[in-house]
Amino acid sequence: MNEEIPQLPNYDESSIDAAFATLADEVRGETASRADVEAFRLRWLGRKQGRLKLISDAWLKSAPAEARKPLGMRFNQLKQQIEAALEKAAAAPVRPAAKAGIDISLPGSVRAPGIEHPLLKTMNDIVAVFHGLGYSTALGPQVESDFYNFEALNFPPNHPARDTQDTLVLAGQQEKPSRDRLLMRTHTSPVQIRTMIAEAPPIRIVVPGNVYRNEAEDATHLARFQQVEGLCVDTNITFSDLKGTLDHAMKSLFGSAVKTRFFPSFFPFTEPSADMQISCIFCAGAGCRKCKHSGWIELLGCGMVDPAVFASVDEVRLAQSKPAAYDPAKVTGFAFGMGVERIAMILHGVASAGTFYSNDMRFLEQFA
């Protein structure tokens, strides 16, 4: 309830000024505290009991004619002051009510530290082994041309070797010459070509990255997966260097007790080509379900760089006005490629590659 408005002692100008100055101070004091905007509005602008209404009743209505004008002016100024204060309050952000203090005896909210995803960790571990041998990391595009993904790697157009890598191709490429058509790279091997075109030997690189195939997905096949490629080119590089390098890498990854062995295989870009196996880390070679009772697990493809690959590289280098640098009579090299999911599955005893992509925290937290 509003207190009554006292009668003006006098209707002269200084009395009017003084009375309204007091009211203006009152308004300012209340708006500064802004305790409750709606209560403030009602207190001043309420239709029946608002202070403005009461002031108007008490002072304006009974004012002598000559005092009406200064009174009216002051009255309007006061009204404007009130309305401006209300507008300002409406525009101000609502502040949350102050909290009632902090109970420091409560346990804090614990945020678990982030970890590398197990696939990223495996990839980094593989790469780190080769960094230790003086290799550097090279990267390439995931949308690749037919030339880098196949032709330069000695997969001629329509060659049956292409059938081993069921390829996802980009739409709308038919107008282009076949070597320029774009596809999702099916392996990291095209980065071998890109690196050799850019740089003369010696080359020692590892190439981690995503690759894509048109797979019907199952426990061991994904349409997107990850590989680490390796390439070493220099004078006098032999198959012994390949074996020694990979044997060292496998012992670093799986433990010093692991053995390696090499079987003849075929890849268009290596000659000779091999599949490398490691002794089964679950049964130490005795034979178990994981190694299908053979004692060995097939892990990666490798071989000596095919002279046809060197020839493709030098052809492009010459076309780009770079000196030919890959004469197979002078330089040799080896290459290898491995699947990151497969290695992570073996390292951690995971049965299905898809589990790594399931975003299931119960699975991922085991690696924290």
Ligand code: DAH
């Ligand atoms: N690119 C092959 C694949 O994806 C793997 C591979 C085999 C890479 C032999 C190599 C290699 O560099 O020498 O199946």
